[in-house]
Structure formats: structure tokens, C-alpha cells
Amino acid sequence: MxxxxxxxxxxxxxxxxxxxxxxxxxxxxxxxAEQDEAPTAREIPMRSSAGLSERRFTAWRGRSGQRYVASIFAIGDGHALGFTDAVLLAVSADRRILAARDSGPFGIEAALTRWQQSVAAAGASEIHVHLLAEDGISRRAALLDLMPEV
The missing domain is CATH 1.20.5 (Single alpha-helices involved in coiled-coils or other helix-helix interfaces)
Incomplete structure (x- = not known):
């Protein structure tokens, strides 16, 4: 059959x-040829948090179609930099990913603080933290899927 x-x-x-x-x-x-634009990562707000007064979680759909759930932090919130082995997304007010990086296994504070300052200067208003990538290979795949095209 x-x-x-x-x-x-x-x-x-x-x-x-x-x-x-x-x-x-x-x-x-x-x-x-009609597909002029390369697919980009896009935010897919979570229905389960739609009724909450404060958005704490969101989801991103990568270029591959993979879904990535993330916690939302204001750009100046130092808690966003306290996670190890996480994917960090710098997000602008118009809901675009400006930059992405792996926080690393040790969360090197000085490097992450410099990154936070540079993405804030570039227009980021939030940092979205994806914690569900299980290992370095998964985090690298998420970064490649979510990073903006240069």
C-alpha cells in the first residue's frame, strides 16, 4: 500500500x-525565482501567555521551521546574562533578532556585559534566553537557525 x-x-x-x-x-x-527573500527567523508569541499582563515567554521559528521557546528579559536586566549553556538573542523593539550568541559553559561576565552593551547600542530592547538546547551542538544549530543574515 x-x-x-x-x-x-x-x-x-x-x-x-x-x-x-x-x-x-x-x-x-x-x-x-519568485522567492526573492531568504527565510528569516520570526517571533511566534505563545498563546498560553497571551492573557498575562507581562510577557515572560515567547517562541521563535527559525529559518528551518524549528521552534525555540525563550524567556524574555529587558535589555538592562542582568539576570539574562546569568545563565550558562544558553542561547541569547538580542531583540529590537520591532521584534527582529539583531544578534545571537551562546552564553558559554561558564557565563563569562565581562564578555557578556560587553555584548549586552553593544547590542543595546545597536537598538536591542530585550534579551531572549533559550535554555532548552541540550548540548553545544544543539546550541550551535539554534544559533545558525536564528541568527540574522549578514
């Missing part, structure tokens, strides 16, 4: 390409 479903899927995919305007002199890569 699975083979039939797979074969049916292939037929449908072929039909989509057969209906595409390639026959009008367009190349296959032109079909995807």
Missing part, C-alpha cells in the same frame, strides 16, 4: 511540473 501511495505522489509531482509554464521558454529554476 505504501508503494502505491509513493507512486501516486510521484505522479502528482510530475503533473505539477507538467502544468508549470516551463513550456513557455522558462527554465525550471525560474519557477523558484
Amino acid at each position: 505504501a508503494a502505491l501511495a509513493y507512486r501516486h505522489h510521484d505522479l502528482r509531482q510530475n503533473d505539477l511540473f507538467a502544468q508549470a509554464p516551463i513550456s513557455q521558454g522558462r527554465f525550471a529554476e525560474d519557477l523558484f
Whole structure:
């Protein structure tokens, strides 16, 4: 039965390409040229905290589609820098990620304070802290997925 479903899927995919305007002199890569912008990370507010007067948590959807839950801290709140092995996101008032970094295993205070000051000067109003990445590889993957394109 699975083979039939797979074969049916292939037929449908072929039909989509057969209906595409390639026959009008367009190349296959032109079909995807309409996607001018690369996908970017976007904030997805959490419904469970929608009724609260103070937003404490949010979620971000990375370019890959992966969801990352984060705690929200004001840019000047030193508690945001006290976490070890966390992904830190500097977020602007218009809800864009300006910068991202790994807090590291030791939470080196001087380096994190300099980062906090530089992102505040760049326009960040909040620091979002993602604590659910289990190891260094997971944090690196989250950073690559969430970091703004340069």
C-alpha cells in the first residue's frame, strides 16, 4: 500500500511540473525565482501567555521551521546574562533578532556585559534566553537557525 501511495505522489509531482509554464521558454529554476527573500527567523508569541499582563515567554521559528521557546528579559536586566549553556538573542523593539550568541559553559561576565552593551547600542530592547538546547551542538544549530543574515 505504501508503494502505491509513493507512486501516486510521484505522479502528482510530475503533473505539477507538467502544468508549470516551463513550456513557455522558462527554465525550471525560474519557477523558484519568485522567492526573492531568504527565510528569516520570526517571533511566534505563545498563546498560553497571551492573557498575562507581562510577557515572560515567547517562541521563535527559525529559518528551518524549528521552534525555540525563550524567556524574555529587558535589555538592562542582568539576570539574562546569568545563565550558562544558553542561547541569547538580542531583540529590537520591532521584534527582529539583531544578534545571537551562546552564553558559554561558564557565563563569562565581562564578555557578556560587553555584548549586552553593544547590542543595546545597536537598538536591542530585550534579551531572549533559550535554555532548552541540550548540548553545544544543539546550541550551535539554534544559533545558525536564528541568527540574522549578514
